[in-house]
Amino acid sequence: MSLTSFLRLPFLLSLLSLQIYYAFPLPPLPTRSTSILSNSANEIPSPIHRRSTPLPSSSNTSVPLLTLTLPSNQQYHLLNSLNHTKLSLFAQLKTGSSIPKENLQFTNSTLSSPQVEITSSYNSGNLLVTSSTPLTSFILSQNIHQRGSMSDSGIPVYNEKNVTRSTVETYCRRLICLESEDKEKVWKEVEGVVGRECLENLKSKHKLKKSLQHFGSTFKSHFPYYYGTCSKCGCKSEFLGFKVTEEGEEMKSSRREIYFCGECREFDFFERYNTLLPIIKSRRGRCGEYSMLTYTLLSLYHPTRWIIDWNDHVWIEVEIEDEWIHFDPCEGIVDDKDLYRKWGKVGKVVVAFWRKGVEDVTGEYFEGGEERRKGEEVEEAVVLGGDILREEFGDEE
Numbered sequence: 001m002s003l004t005s006f007l008r009l010p011f012l013l014s015l016l017s018l019q020i021y022y023a024f025p026l027p028p029l030p031t032r033s034t035s036i037l038s039n040s041a042n043e044i045p046s047p048i049h050r051r052s053t054p055l056p057s058s059s060n061t062s063v064p065l066l067t068l069t070l071p072s073n074q075q076y077h078l079l080n081s082l083n084h085t086k087l088s089l090f091a092q093l094k095t096g097s098s099i100p101k102e103n104l105q106f107t108n109s110t111l112s113s114p115q116v117e118i119t120s121s122y123n124s125g126n127l128l129v130t131s132s133t134p135l136t137s138f139i140l141s142q143n144i145h146q147r148g149s150m151s152d153s154g155i156p157v158y159n160e161k162n163v164t165r166s167t168v169e170t171y172c173r174r175l176i177c178l179e180s181e182d183k184e185k186v187w188k189e190v191e192g193v194v195g196r197e198c199l200e201n202l203k204s205k206h207k208l209k210k211s212l213q214h215f216g217s218t219f220k221s222h223f224p225y226y227y228g229t230c231s232k233c234g235c236k237s238e239f240l241g242f243k244v245t246e247e248g249e250e251m252k253s254s255r256r257e258i259y260f261c262g263e264c265r266e267f268d269f270f271e272r273y274n275t276l277l278p279i280i281k282s283r284r285g286r287c288g289e290y291s292m293l294t295y296t297l298l299s300l301y302h303p304t305r306w307i308i309d310w311n312d313h314v315w316i317e318v319e320i321e322d323e324w325i326h327f328d329p330c331e332g333i334v335d336d337k338d339l340y341r342k343w344g345k346v347g348k349v350v351v352a353f354w355r356k357g358v359e360d361v362t363g364e365y366f367e368g369g370e371e372r373r374k375g376e377e378v379e380e381a382v383v384l385g386g387d388i389l390r391e392e393f394g395d396e397e
């Protein structure tokens, strides 16, 4: 398959310091990073919470690639990691049986020349990536209206400025998609999970903060944060990597996270859905999924914003008595804008997206965050994003 057909793939990924992958110009589903962010005892840190590697720059596009060739000539590739165990397990998953060691032939290379094979391996589902960055870059080129310039490696080159712009742009598109969900249906489905009473109070402005608190804790117990534990035995599974969901394989899932439970010797998948109904059904998600879900519920009755922290987290805000009140559905926490600072996070770009536009809200969560930005032209990106949303939703009151 050619690069062109690769770029036409309906299912994509994306970004943010770029941990994420999405469908259509659907943007990232960030994953929160690191165990230090856990503020409750039952939260088990997962390997997926590490920070992603920086974007490959034009001066250094070398990315390690490990290839496994089976006697049948089938090839499997692992990008950005030289972990033979992961790759053997992935091959086992693809072939359906474990392969004797002597039949495994590994080769190392680096991604620094045109990667037609990689693209085709990606398309056929034989590419496992341990960091989303290189694929994200591929996808970004699609999102920025096909004007991404390709380096020799086939990976488009971004500087912080155009990454910021395309990030804002993709989140705007994502918001537009979210807004097109059947919100009433989503409400009904969630009601089926958390109970009628819990949602009912959210409809009214009266004591909304209190209702939100109640909803938050109930929501959290029914929609727990997914830490990569085995769905059979509950043990912590090994994270093998991400694979792009093949067309027709799992509609509306932008990518699949693959886990392996050493106890059960079984594989487990975490689909990163871009639409809400499968999220409600699977009750598996992280901040990306749960912020989209709660955004949709709350926005049915109140002005609501979707808040993206460029680093790795997403939450929402609901307008209560002319004030934007913070609500983190993963934590079930309401009205604590210092939360992330208390976790030890150092934020530099936090942006609010809603029907009326895009706003840089960094200062509200991270004092002095703006000063930590280097080269990221957030103001310009926010203005462009506002234009996209106004064009879509008009100047509604």
Ligand SMILES: *[C@@H]1O[C@H](CO)[C@@H](O)[C@H](O)[C@H]1NC(C)=O
Pocket (backbone or CB within 6 Å): 060, 062, 063, 064
């Ligand atoms: C280039 O990439 C290699 C492999 O990822 C890394 O070890 C090295 O530090 C990078 N060099 C620069 C100048 O970024």
Ligand SMILES: *[C@@H]1O[C@H](CO)[C@@H](O)[C@H](O)[C@H]1NC(C)=O
Pocket (backbone or CB within 6 Å): 083, 084, 085, 086, 238, 239, 240
């Ligand atoms: C390689 O992957 C295996 C299985 O996921 C894991 O147990 C092991 O720690 C990894 N090794 C390294 C060096 O990352």
Ligand SMILES: *[C@@H]1O[C@H](CO)[C@@H](O)[C@H](O)[C@H]1NC(C)=O
Pocket (backbone or CB within 6 Å): 082, 106, 107, 108
């Ligand atoms: C690949 O590279 C790793 C790390 O440099 C090395 O440990 C391993 O032996 C190499 N494998 C092959 C097949 O060359």
Ligand SMILES: *[C@@H]1O[C@H](CO)[C@@H](O)[C@H](O)[C@H]1NC(C)=O
Pocket (backbone or CB within 6 Å): 141, 144, 147, 148, 149, 156, 157, 158, 159, 162
């Ligand atoms: C990002 O900007 C740099 C320099 O401004 C440019 O060379 C590069 O082609 C741009 N990348 C994309 C994908 O537009």
Ligand SMILES: [Zn+2]
Pocket (backbone or CB within 6 Å): 230, 231, 232, 233, 234, 235, 261, 262, 263, 264, 265
């Ligand atoms: Zn298990």
